Amino acid sequence: MRSAYLKMTVASLLFGSYLVASKLILREVPIFTATFVRLASACLFLGVYVVLKRPGRVRPGRRDSVMLGLQALLGVFLFSVFAMYGVKFTGAIEAGVILGMVPVSISLVAMIFLGESISFRRRLGIALAVLGALSVNVLSSESGAGSSGSNVALGSFLLVSAVVCEAIFVTFGKFLARPIPPAALSLILSAAGALMFAVPAVLEYDWSMLAEVSWQSWALMIYTGIAINGVAVVLIYDAMDTVDTTVAAAFTALTPVSGAVLSVALLGEKFHPYHLGGMTLAAIGVFVVSTEPAGNKKRLARGQREVRASEPNDSLVCR
Template structure:
């Protein structure tokens, strides 16, 4: 059990570094190009991992192929675009807090799309997390009011869209008729995502830009693919073999905290008291939702493991 906790902690550190790395990358590389490089890097490392630990033959039927395509479009393409542009227009601290609310949004999407019931405990947790995120962004808006180039409201809206895409992605995973091994699923979605990003990247890319991209930025793009979309996903999946998904969900509440610390150290962002208050509210809200009983009958239902590409969330993800 302790080994699983260590794995989840390491995975959370990688996930928390994603927004900080993205903030630095976007100073030199446009969104589609940066995401394409990340997904290609993730696909390569996952392909090696799958080759070393073959999951067996995976043959998704027509229905599952449709679900996987929808997951790739929402959870990989739309999520990446919304998240990257959202990070570009906000601070990494604010972005981390908003994206740390994915477990909250999963409950809301399940309520709307899957008609799942929501307990008063979960409702209270959702209210706390939303209050925390709103307080941070309202105070940040006041602090940055009048600052040139400030687009906090737009960035916040984009990040909320990213959270919703991630939540829909995860709930769609329940529609798969046959389980797909996590590493193989991540490989499929990373590869499909890279193909989807290939066209806009070709339109956006300027060959003259290559000479102006520093080696540090290239290293960060590869890092986000290998560490975040590759290693972190595998570590979280391996942990879910021995711990309940609710425990993994609680660990992801650390993501915005780690992101805030890294933002202060590497980006020079200032941590204000309202950041601490907001993060505490979000962390408590996520913990309440993640550790509460699922369903109106009070029983604990395991959520099928699934991993998203990118950014941060338990409950079985993708990217």
Template sequence: MNKSQWTAYLELSGAAVLIGSSVVAGKITALHLPVFFSQAVSLAAALLVLFPLTWRRRQEWLRLSRRDLLLLLLQAFLGMFLFRVLMLYGLQSASAVQAGILTSLTPAAVALLSVIFLKERLTPRLVFGVLCAAVGAACIGAPGWLGTASDAAAPASYAGLLLILAAVAGEAALTIIRKLTASSVSPLTGTTCVTLFSFLMFLPFSLAEAVRTDLSALRMEDAALMLYYGVFVTALAYLLWFSGVSKVSASTAAVYTGCIPVSTVLLSYTVLQEPFSWAHLIGGAFVIAGIRQVSVQSMASPLPTDREPKGRRAAQPAAGK
């Protein structure tokens, strides 16, 4: 396994852990802050970090084609705007652990979409890795779904669970669409564009909420939470994820999304004090086993960085996210 592979795996794992923390942060946000207003503020904070970093690459913005802009717009709408809206509204009735359980389905969703849209081949080892991640999801969810957890008396509404499932579909679409622009748009430019487009989508709704919200009642903790959401969950996590995805296949990236529920469940225990279950620990082990299967497969295969959408000329991927 070469250095580029190790870097990609570390980037994907780090991004997934940060995204997993967004579920816990989102649970607190959904209960105390208006959804659109809080997200607009967090995205504005992310842009304050991203714009200075991308200024040196400003010429790249001028070279973006209409196709690239359309794909970036789709990433912003499906993978950031819809994902956050659906996730945060779903968390108003579902627990953070339950949300983490459902995000475990992301590997299977990405793998399926990569076969359909990117024509990637599912090898036996990769299939086994995805199945391990799916089994991990089932184990993590066992206490809640079977009613054996101490909080099973207060199940989430079906509407909330469906909203989170829809958010998972948006997250999977983000990874697939990113693969279509990975060779022509650098991770840093892609992250900045997606964040900017998402901010513009949230802005009109956030202004309407701000009029109806008593902003003087906001606490320092609320401001810190929105700042964390912007700088770490948005800027840093998406930089790492876009950079990692540009170096590996979509199917490989799919299994690394298994780190998201593990991060969510662990943080739910420590931060939100949600009840512990041994089934969650066993599920986390299966997720890690799935990641190991994909990593072993990649040791014997070249990085797919030269993989291009049909009809496009291959180009060297830019460094940085």
């Protein structure tokens, strides 16, 4: 169990660094090109790892292929677009607080798509997390921190959209009829995402100018590919084999904390008291939701088993 906690801690801290790295990368490289390079780096890293690990042949059936396509579209493509444009228009600290709402938003998505009821405890947690995120961004706009007011509002909207995409991404993963090994799953989604970004990247940027991009930006693009899509995602998926989803969700409260510390250290952003207040409220909201009794989780698992039992068993073969 301690090993799983360590994995989730490392993964959450790495996720926090993604926002800061993106802010630095976007100073030189546009969004679609930077994301394509990130995903291509992840594919190379994960491809070598999977070949060495030899997890067996993975053959998704039609139903699971649809789920994987939706995960790639929402959790890789749209999430990356919304998150990177969002962090471009706001400060990395504000972005970290909003994206720290991902585990709470999963409850809302589960209610909409899985018919799961939301208890008073979850409503309280959601309210606290939303209040924390909104307080940071409203006060940031009023104080002039980060970008100008209209950009902060637009960036906040895009980041909230990224949160919704990520929540749907995680929830829809529960519909897979059979689990895919973590590294293989991340490789599949990274490859699908890279294909989605390929054409926009070609149209967006004169690739002959990549030679003029600093080595620091190249290093950060490769780092985000390996550290985020490679290491962090695999650690989270691996840890969730031994702990409940809500326990893993609680650890993601470390993401905005990591992002805030790195933003101050690397971007020179100023840390204000309302940042601490917003992060505290968001973390409390996540804690309240994540420590809910397991009754709803059992009903959700039972519903998933009923859905899977009604489907033909052609979805996945791992040998």
